[in-house]
Amino acid sequence: MHRIAILGRPNVGKSTLFNRLVGRKLAIVDDTPGVTRDRKEAEATLGGLSVLLADTAGLEEAAPDTIPGRMRASSEAALKAADLAIFVIDARAGITPADRAFANWLRRSGLPVILVANKAEGRLGTQMAMEAYELGLGDPLPVSAEHGDGIGGLHDEIRDRLTDPGRAPRGEAERPLRIAIVGRPNAGKSTLVNTLLGEERMITGPEPGLTRDAVALEFRDAEGPVRIVDTAGMRKKARISHRLEQMSVAATLAALKEAEVVVLVLDALLGMDEQDLRIARLAEREGRAVVIALNKWDAVEDRAATRKALEDVLTASLAQSKGVAVVPISAATGRGVEKLMPTVREVYALWNRRVPTGELNRWFEAMKERHQPPLVEGKRIKLRYVTMPKARPPTLAVFGTRAELLPEDYRRYLVNSFREAFVMPGVPIRLNLRGTD
Ligand code: GDP
Numbered sequence: 315m316h317r318i319a320i321l322g323r324p325n326v327g328k329s330t331l332f333n334r335l336v337g338r339k340l341a342i343v344d345d346t347p348g349v350t351r352d353r354k355e356a357e358a359t360l361g362g363l364s365v366l367l368a369d370t371a372g373l374e375e376a377a378p379d380t381i382p383g384r385m386r387a388s389s390e391a392a393l394k395a396a397d398l399a400i401f402v403i404d405a406r407a408g409i410t411p412a413d414r415a416f417a418n419w420l421r422r423s424g425l426p427v428i429l430v431a432n433k434a435e436g437r438l439g440t441q442m443a444m445e446a447y448e449l450g451l452g453d454p455l456p457v458s459a460e461h462g463d464g465i466g467g468l469h470d471e472i473r474d475r476l477t478d479p480g481r482a483p484r485g486e487a488e489r490p491l492r493i494a495i496v497g498r499p500n501a502g503k504s505t506l507v508n509t510l511l512g513e514e515r516m517i518t519g520p521e522p523g524l525t526r527d528a529v530a531l532e533f534r535d536a537e538g539p540v541r542i543v544d545t546a547g548m549r550k551k552a553r554i555s556h557r558l559e560q561m562s563v564a565a566t567l568a569a570l571k572e573a574e575v576v577v578l579v580l581d582a583l584l585g586m587d588e589q590d591l592r593i594a595r596l597a598e599r600e601g602r603a604v605v606i607a608l609n610k611w612d613a614v615e616d617r618a619a620t621r622k623a624l625e626d627v628l629t630a631s632l633a634q635s636k637g638v639a640v641v642p643i644s645a646a647t648g649r650g651v652e653k654l655m656p657t658v659r660e661v662y663a664l665w666n667r668r669v670p671t672g673e674l675n676r677w678f679e680a681m682k683e684r685h686q687p688p689l690v691e692g693k694r695i696k697l698r699y700v701t702m703p704k705a706r707p708p709t710l711a712v713f714g715t716r717a718e719l720l721p722e723d724y725r726r727y728l729v730n731s732f733r734e735a736f737v738m739p740g741v742p743i744r745l746n747l748r749g750t751d
Pocket residue numbers: 322323324325326327328329330331371372432433434435457458459460461
């Protein structure tokens with residue numbers, strides 16, 4: 315079980331947040347005499363993970379502006395047991411010296427930290443929350459523990475931090491990168507899976523105790539373990555008549571949901587058709603990064619024309635996948651397949667990328683200067699600042715007066731120029747607009 319500690323100076327709302335996350339008014343109180351005073355712990359399901367949440371409220375009432383020994387010792391104990399810290403500040407009160415001291419100390423601990431700016435309900439709160447960047451703990455997540463605002467985002471953030479392969483909880487085995495290999499029947503998916511896994515793996519058959527269908531499709535590339543999320547029927551295919559086989563949307567969707575990166579296998583001889591586009595759009599809708607494997611490259615006669623035709627379809631029909639990586643391969647001979655996983659890893663890194671707020675807002679200012687947001691109903695939309703509350707997929711939050719009224723073409727302008735400025739081809743980008751009237 316993952317352990318999370320909630321920390322922060324007195325009165326910022328730790329207990330309120332604890333209760334909000336645990337989901338009941340009365341949390342289980344676990345008094346461990348001697349070591350901690352009033353340390354509350356409770357199990358909860360956060361972001362789909364089962365966690366043990368520890369509230370350190372009450373440890374620190376003697377700490378107006380510093381972290382005195384006693385409080386520090388107990389917070390340290392809580393921290394030592396934790397895989398993740400939620401550091402809470404009071405957005406309305408602004409950053410205090412005690413917050414700074416806490417932040418410095420947390421940074422030195424090396425533990426992953428989610429910076430939560432509480433009491434951020436309403437326009438003022440959200441704006442003040444942004445001040446917390448100066449703590450150097452990444453993007454502050456504005457929430458209101460009391461009203462429940464922003465708690466869903468906190469769940470997501472918790473899941474991301476706890477399941478990020480680079481930050482697996484202590485003692486947990488290396489977590490594999492999850493990829494889905496999708497595409498039309500006959501594009502060459504099974505052949506590609508065989509090539510990636512190596513023939514030997516396939517003849518060895520099911521692992522002990524598992525049914526044939528549950529064989530773990532796992533291999534290692536240069537960077538670590540990779541799990542192929544199976545599309546139901548992918549390996550059963552041989553028994554089905556191709557004539558009758560249709561892409562199963564349900565199976566593809568299930569694989570997309572489980573995967574982090576989607577490899578869309580195209581038959582280069584046939585190009586990209588409506589079915590392929592449908593899969594790519596599903597991947598986009600699920601927020602997955604996409605890499606296109608242009609298969610059967612060995613059988614293509616005019617390679618330049620084939621590439622050009624693909625580019626044209628992508629440009630015309632798949633705005634979100636602008637610049638998506640295309641890797642020509644021959645799954646059957648193995649040629650080019652060695653380039654596939656490095657590309658997948660690259661796109662995965664982009665999908666995980668968090669752009670620092672300063673950099674983000676410099677880009678944002680330049681974009682606004684180039685094109686002012688339009689008038690809506692005779693009134694100007696004033697965009698103030700942008701943050702990136704999460705990655706996986708990259709998500710922008712734009713704050714401003716009447717921001718929620720921003721027309722579609724300006725939204726597209728922002729997303730496309732963000733994708734270009736921060737080089738994120740093939741990565742879906744989410745845009746949230748928050749009106750601050
Ligand atoms: P702790 O000492 O850090 O555990 O803080 P508490 O959870 O006891 O909260 C301190 C005070 O802040 C209480 O009066 C809460 O009602 C208030 N509070 C907590 N969360 C919020 C919030 O989201 N918005 C506002 N406005 N007040 C809050």
